[in-house]
Amino acid sequence: MEVGQMQRRLMDYTKSLFMEGFLDGQFLQLQQLQDESNPDFVVEVVSLFFDDSEKLLNDLTMALDQPNVDFKKVDAHVHQLKGSSSSIGAQRVKNACIAFRNFCEEQNTEACLRCLQQVKQEYYLAKNKLESLFRLEQQIVAAGGSVPIMEMGF
Amino acid sequence: MGMAAESQFHVLAVDDSIIDRKLIERLLKTSSYQVTTVDSGSKALKFLGLHEDGATNPNTSSVSPNNHQEVEVNLVITDYCMPGMTGYDLLKKIKESSSLKNIPVVIMSSENVPSRISRCLEEGAEEFFLKPVRLSDLNKLGPHMLKTKFKDHNQKREKQEEKAAFQSPKRQEQEEQHQHQQQLLQQQSNNNKRKDIEEGLSPERTRPRYSGITAAV
Numbered sequence: 001m002e003v004g005q006m007q008r009r010l011m012d013y014t015k016s017l018f019m020e021g022f023l024d025g026q027f028l029q030l031q032q033l034q035d036e037s038n039p040d041f042v043v044e045v046v047s048l049f050f051d052d053s054e055k056l057l058n059d060l061t062m063a064l065d066q067p068n069v070d071f072k073k074v075d076a077h078v079h080q081l082k083g084s085s086s087s088i089g090a091q092r093v094k095n096a097c098i099a100f101r102n103f104c105e106e107q108n109t110e111a112c113l114r115c116l117q118q119v120k121q122e123y124y125l126a127k128n129k130l131e132s133l134f135r136l137e138q139q140i141v142a143a144g145g146s147v148p149i150m151e152m153g154f
Numbered sequence: 155m156g157m158a159a160e161s162q163f164h165v166l167a168v169d170d171s172i173i174d175r176k177l178i179e180r181l182l183k184t185s186s187y188q189v190t191t192v193d194s195g196s197k198a199l200k201f202l203g204l205h206e207d208g209a210t211n212p213n214t215s216s217v218s219p220n221n222h223q224e225v226e227v228n229l230v231i232t233d234y235c236m237p238g239m240t241g242y243d244l245l246k247k248i249k250e251s252s253s254l255k256n257i258p259v260v261i262m263s264s265e266n267v268p269s270r271i272s273r274c275l276e277e278g279a280e281e282f283f284l285k286p287v288r289l290s291d292l293n294k295l296g297p298h299m300l301k302t303k304f305k306d307h308n309q310k311r312e313k314q315e316e317k318a319a320f321q322s323p324k325r326q327e328q329e330e331q332h333q334h335q336q337q338l339l340q341q342q343s344n345n346n347k348r349k350d351i352e353e354g355l356s357p358e359r360t361r362p363r364y365s366g367i368t369a370a371v
Binding site for chain 1: 171172173174176177180181184235237264285286288289
């Protein structure tokens with residue numbers, strides 16, 4: 001595949017992620033902060049998000065597995081995950097966290113467990129999509145091309 | 155050269171989230187500010203040369219209030235929700251400190267809580283940004299830092315003039331006149347600041363910023 005085709009494929013893929021709600025405008029903000037002096041900024045931030053989120057999901061699993069669930073702690077973890085997903089533009093993960101927090105307030109263990117499942121699902125989906133996106137970018141760069149800048153035109 | 159280094163503003167960013175620290179650092183550097191990031195309020199106070207109990211670091215210079223920190227900080231931008239010392243606690247400690255109270259403080263929060271916002275503004279925060287913070291938000295920082303630089307500059311010149319005061323009577327008279335002028339300028343800028351604070355609770359300040367895409371929770 002030649003560079004032009006790859007670039008178009010990347011653009012279409014990125015567009016679909018926005019259309020399907022996986023990503024929101026904040027992700028574009030991240031891309032705009034990337035330049036020649038910080039060429040890997042987006043990958044770096046998103047990698048931090050992956051590490052942080054997986055730790056939080058583990059903590060959440062353990063916290064909800066306790067005989068006496070500490071809902072304050074659970075809420076604190078979800079709050080953190082909500083914040084970081086919002087910061088990178090992972091919209092569906094963020095929304096799943098918002099729903100989760102409502103059940104923390106109600107101190108409803110069953111519902112929280114369901115929410116945790118939902119958040120995990122959304123997280124792994126987002127991770128998958130973002131990794132695919134980064135792979136496409138890498139391919140373009142490896143072929144000597146440059147990564148096109150996303151416009152908000154759609 | 156020397157001038158360029160002096161005119162660059164230095165911002166201290168405080169956030170317990172590593173993602174948000176990376177983000178705010180990049181935002182600030184893109185806006186041409188020098189940045190230091192710390193992950194807690196207590197580390198922020200240490201960096202500013204203040205211990206949690208309010209005592210200042212005995213090792214730092216006591217020539218002028220502005221030299222208490224090793225590096226001059228022109229603005230503190232802090233997250234609100236942090237374990238231990240919240241951004242609000244940090245704001246209070248800075249405003250209660252005689253050496254630090256003139257440093258402008260900006261609060262960031264992912265939660266849009268009007269009572270929280272007004273509490274912070276009343277405690278002396280210059281701005282309240284909703285997260286995620288954007289480049290356009292940072293454009294509001296410049297004026298706050300400029301105001302302080304101008305004030306600091308005047309204070310430094312006054313100190314220099316005091317030192318030089320042990321001179322001939324004629325020279326002394328000239329110095330006094332100059333000092334008087336400086337004081338007038340200082341008073342004027344203080345008056346403006348007071349006016350700003352009185353007018354401060356304008357719609358622009360208290361109306362939370364909506365990102366337009368995400369819904370407020």
